[in-house]
Amino acid sequence: MLKTKLCGHRLNNPLLLAAGVMGSNASSMNWILESGAAGVVTKSFSKEANKGYNNPTTVEVTGGIINAIGLSSPGVESFKEELKKINKDVNGNTKNNGKIAIASIYGSNPEEFSFVSSEIEDLVDMIELNISCPHAMKGCGAAIGQDPNLTYKIVSKVKNSVKIPIIAKLTPNVTDIGEIAISAENGGADALTLINSLGPGMKIDITTGRPILHNKFGGMSGPAIKPIALKHVYNVYESVNIPIIGVGGIRNYADVIEFLYAGSSAVQIGTSILYDGPSIFNKINNDLGDFIKSSDFSSIKEMIGIAHRN
Amino acid sequence: MLKTKLCGHRLNNPLLLAAGVMGSNASSMNWILESGAAGVVTKSFSKEANKGYNNPTTVEVTGGIINAIGLSSPGVESFKEELKKINKDVNGNTKNNGKIAIASIYGSNPEEFSFVSSEIEDLVDMIELNISCPHAMKGCGAAIGQDPNLTYKIVSKVKNSVKIPIIAKLTPNVTDIGEIAISAENGGADALTLINSLGPGMKIDITTGRPILHNKFGGMSGPAIKPIALKHVYNVYESVNIPIIGVGGIRNYADVIEFLYAGSSAVQIGTSILYDGPSIFNKINNDLGDFIKSSDFSSIKEMIGIAHRN
């Protein structure tokens, strides 16, 4: 009843792990899959290793957190070791179990994106292009996702380099997300993930007068950003024809339903693991199942986009 | 000890009422002034009466609310009656009491802004230009504040029409708020208010599948948006030379301190009245006084911008 499809992949349910949360190694991602997620998105990585920013990299705020991890990752060569183990059987073959592995990658130019994509194409089911990290080094991250032309170039370059479906993850921190979404679709994106973290924001310690994050600013995530994520999904749903993966502040089944209604084909959950741990996936699946049973719906598919009907 | 100055006006303390909250008539604004605020910003009004959107116009979300009131207001001619009574003595003269009245106005073109400004110039201490409402009718509100040229035109037109200080209130829902801030400064703004409500966002009712707000989308405000407001203040402080009035999610004295440290000369409080009522002003003033007494600071002025020192 919770089964759905995303870019040709069958999913046991619409819940995926969001990039950047418990996605640094295969072990934690497999744990998330065992906890009920139908897929995981890895922490973003690129060609080279990157240690990211010094701590503090994360600080709690009302309704969520702000973080500036700074895209720390071991580089594609090292990370392949992890990718080989996500949702794979003992022989290294992908389990045919309604669960998928999505690699999140970043880079500073189209070539880097396409190089990394080609390197890992055989190890994952889909690739999510992180062109929207609000705390990336200069030239990476949101600097791309705020520029429709660069978005188009990167998406189309990757699209021409790999055969598996690619997803563009967009930043909400632009005047017009619709324009970027259309560029990504025109570039050949098979799906969009909306939204990356918001702001960025900051927190200042009142005793010392210092910004707490080492990077001063960090992207905001958690339940507080849900209304804004939802609105972006709702808007972009009316401008593109590719599926949307909704992400931003989901903490319970009702939040998932809101995202489905707004036009998401699947959703990602990340920051709420702070409050509820990995068991949040099974919990939401159970509650979502109960909701559907007591509703007039018989599938996830029927729920997608219905807020546009009225 | 809490005394400060803003555009030549002496203020008893740095706390002002934000536009759009309990600002529809002189009575409620005078109540707010009696409750400890050093100033009030009226609900935004324009030349003509406007009934705004149908209900629901406000819905609570995690960490705040989203609202799409739609700039309802009785029009400048009617509203003058209220302006004549804000912080005035029995003879209609402004009380010399360290408290100020700020009119928030909106419009669809420079002429309308300047007409309304001229009409009310004698009745208030300052004018705040709302060029940033995320749920205004087409052509008003954020559509202006997302365009640096239009921002410049409106600010400079008003600046040339009136003698009292003018404030530009900016929207955070742009790719680069710094660019807009500089346009406003170049246009002659005497101060900036950062930020108007965020997003916009939406909430969908899961039983009916409908967006709850009649306008579907509404600006988000409340404690959840504080980190983002703070970051905009911090950033813009480094790009302009005019004072900044910080607004966004302030609920207690520590929030006020954060905004001062980030570079605000004064702050506005709005949505938190939802939780704490008008008494929030006296409460924060007391707590802020206690903090300063126990700190190395001897005035508000010394606190402004110190997060940039480190």
Added chain:
Amino acid sequence: MAKSINEYEISEIKDIIIETDTIKTFIFDWDMEEGRIPKPGQFMMVWSFNGKQDEKPMSISKIGINNNEIGITIKNVGEFTNHIHNLEIGDKLGLRGPYGNNFSINGNKILAIGGGVGMAPISTFVEYAREKGKEIDVISASITKDELLFTNRLDNCGANIFTCTDDGTCGFEGYATHRTINILEDSCYDMAVVCGPEIMMKGIFNILEDASILAEYSMERYMKCAMGICGQCCLDNTGWRVCIEGPIFTSDQIKQIIEFGKYHRDASGVKHYL
């Protein structure tokens, strides 16, 4: 986590009681949980999301603590209420609340005065005060006999009902004000509670003040957020919010509300004089 009163509950209309030609009571299931149990005088925000889409404050006229039900009594006075009057059992409305303050009980002998649909909050007060063993005289006023509300309910709970119709078709012939003057000749009261058209409440206020009877009055204003922030329902000259400090105001407060019985503001904030 307890459900916030600001969260909508989409509720099926469980029953409709046709009270008069123009007044219906709509019954809904309502879980009587901590923080959600209405008190006499409180109101709900009623959201209509199909057809005429809007949301208005409506008085609670029935508080079924034991059977988890509330009733909301609505007079057909315009487009929105007309739309609701056309709904049927099984149709849905969005409810949030209860909002506002409530009538208090001071003393043992209380006069309750309701005019027209203003009987809605009066009826819940009377039932509540009777449960507390208070002696209640009710002046129930309307234009004509068929428009009198809740007479049986109030009779059943042991209140003394004094009906009063403009046309004399039931009880006293004349206005609630006259009936009040009349009743005060025979009886003393520790307090009064009043709800009805503001022009009527204004008259009653003068009479009760003359008689030195402290009273509480239920006021109505155009509302948007109902959460105390939009400022739409703030009253001159104190600025009190009908949705938070009200809708019930004491005699002393009414004296400070200079717009009482004089004017109110519409959705845009323009004043309309009575």
Added chain:
Amino acid sequence: MAKSINEYEISEIKDIIIETDTIKTFIFDWDMEEGRIPKPGQFMMVWSFNGKQDEKPMSISKIGINNNEIGITIKNVGEFTNHIHNLEIGDKLGLRGPYGNNFSINGNKILAIGGGVGMAPISTFVEYAREKGKEIDVISASITKDELLFTNRLDNCGANIFTCTDDGTCGFEGYATHRTINILEDSCYDMAVVCGPEIMMKGIFNILEDASILAEYSMERYMKCAMGICGQCCLDNTGWRVCIEGPIFTSDQIKQIIEFGKYHRDASGVKHYL
């Protein structure tokens, strides 16, 4: 509203105890409020905001429930810890926590084994278990006599201390592993708790497994958020987060942690083998 453990408390260094040439204990005031009272084995995130700006997890080595104090014992092993070692009384650090799970007490006779600065969490455990009336034998291991930690404190609380130095300057000459084999020849234990360099813990683990003694081990990994979301400290193959499911793991859990005693990941996630 109770203060979240994730909120920083900017704390003055109240006292500095020079434990050895390379190890100091820093004492801070700490309100022992609900949710903030550290348990033996938990850690704090220590934020240095002047000079070397960074933040690291550090074991709590002193829990002063009655005098509202905590102690954090830090070995000078790099740039960050060197900076902290250069701080003086009155200097400030940002603290948040306490984080993680804690040592449990099973049975009555317990063997506690600490190597080097690993004695920090062991010391709080021993004091706690002694308060509960447990019989505790402590193997306190270090390179040399001057590097032995907390000997007096543990002596005072009534634990039996068995020191052990690589160079034989105090007590047994040799490694903690040898001392453990040794002690097990004479005594039986209901459980053991262990903290020290991972290579040492690996050896102890094998010995205790052979002796069928269930134990708990305190692990350390590079940490970022300490709130269980960044994934930095997740362990192979279970994915457990050292900051949430750890830092204390039981023997059964250790068997599933394939990286135990083998490798750890650095800030970028690159593996480093022991």
